[in-house]
Amino acid sequence: MWHRIREIVRKEFYQALREPRMRLLLVLPPVIQLIVFGYAVNLDVENSRVAWMDQDHTPASRELRAAFQGSRYFQITNTLTQESEGRQLLDQGKVQAMVRVLPGFSRDILGGQTAAVEILVEGSNSNTAAIVSSYATQVVSAYANQVLARQQAIRLVGASTSAGIPISLRLPSLTVNSRVWFNPSLRSRNYFVPGVVVNIIALITIMLTAMSIVREKEIGTMEQLMVTPIRPVELVLGKVLPFALVGLLEVILVTAAALLVFRIPFRGSGFLLLGCSILFLLTTLGAGLFISTISQTQQQAMMASFLFFMPAFMLSGFTFPIHNMPVAVQYLTYANPLRYFVEIVRGIFLKGIGISILWPQMLTLTAIGLAVLGSSSLRFRKRLE
């Protein structure tokens, strides 16, 4: 049995490494994804361009402006005198938000009233808009708190001197010290790059497995293999093992790039990552094998691979948080092997957790993997005869 599997494995490697298109397919996707998710995709909002319109013209309004300018989230690029100018800037996308300090701002805030600051946010990207608007609100309320505290201090000092009684009153102050665990610098790169590991092996192993089997159908060699005494299980293993190996190699390469180029923290065990990758490979190789049984041409196989991969990617929690999805869809994600592997990979990279916490995910991956790979192999056997 093993010598026949070895023959197939060797042949697959000869073919994959000789074909320039195949070689490209092995190298290009990891490089592209690393560049995209390592450099380009960034959900952090920094240096948002803001147009400033001051209708109050008081020391307070100027202080607020300074507060905005001092924040690393904002950068005041335009100062307006008319609202219409702001509209135009927003329409053209030259600024992401416009802050208008309404007349009476100083009076209200010093009088302890609700101060009126109007923030217009360009909302075509709802995600960024929400972040910009919340940062702006934070800046304004921080300033308001600061003014309030100052006012109170003055009032207390005034009270103590007029009554002539020395009192030592502490200002009621509440300091919030938030600490972010696992990704203290809150870089989205730390969040995305480990996920690339998942994407790469899923995409490569599903597509290459499906296409390499369908290719044999297309060129007629499958028929030739079928008249040899080779057993279906040998053929399946021989076809699948090379891509499993390629998948593991890509895990190592992407992890190395994540650590060396992108300086992503790696707190967990490398061996655990490889072990879990093998469990994950059961599911993707099974999916590839399944696709090969329903496709007649390589184009069909490629289309089917993407048809499977895109939703699996979207519903994996890689970019979009699962707990934000409708409940029905959340249930659907339980059947998605990518979901578990994303959790495992992020857990190992960022949290450094081990089997004691990850075992449910590992167990589920094993179950899904054996089910998919097993049923696809059975389908494959039927097709062979």
Added chain:
Amino acid sequence: MAASHEANQWAVEIEDLVKRFGDFVAVDHVSLKVRRGEIFGFLGPNGAGKSTAIRILCGLLAPSGGRAIVGGFNVATEPEAVKKNIGYMSQKFSLYDDLKVEENIDFFSGVYGVPPEQRAKRKEFVLDMADLQERRDSMTRLLAGGWKQRLALGCAILHEPPILFLDEPTSGVDPIARRGFWDLIYQLSESGHTVFVSTHYMDEAEYCHRLALMYRGRIIALGEPSTLKKNLRSHSLMYLDSSDPLESMKALEGKKGILGVAVFGAGLHVSVQDPASTRRQIQDLLGQRGIHIRRLEMISPSMEDVFVAMIEEEERKAS
């Protein structure tokens, strides 16, 4: 090899074989037997069911009905045992284009389970046979058609199977390469292999020891090429060269005493019941239409004539 094989002189026995794809009957109650060491030809137009029948015999398709025994094993129940005894060359060239000649041989040697100590010897045998010694290191894709065909045959006999199934092995190969390929088939037959070969080339059909003519899933004639031709002599064949072959065909088709008309080269082959009386009739019929007869003479039928006559008879029976 088991004793039962020795006792059995038949390499292939088919009884009442049927293969249906939905409503379509691809193989329609076919029965035939092939002797050991025989070159057995399967002749028929495209879509006649030749490939389907061969695939069933190789254990690639399950029959819908009937029985097929290959090398003493039932293809429906023991396909794996059948596979150990056969070599198969499909219609499409089916080796790996992106492997070298030698790598293809090594790969199939391994997959067929040729014992490691024999592999080198078998490889040399195949390289010699296919005349590929000098190209053993070439990429298979770069070989010319005839060489590819011979390499495919070589890879199909690496494990020394007693029975060979060749499905249109020479389609798309030039005539000289075809000749060379048939020399190989003769060699194999002489060394005791049974060769079951399908073709739609009439000249190749004449090289076979015995032939089955297949048409619309059924065998319409079976026998040695010379016998098949003799049977056709019950009616005679004339060659007609006229100024307008197509008009002549229209004029003659369906007329009394004329069994069939077929285009052949620049002229027509007319099969007739009684040459003496029909000769006059043909001259009259064409004369009325102003068609000039350049030549009209008796000829002996070729395999193609046998084939065309048989099929025309089938169509007549059907309508």
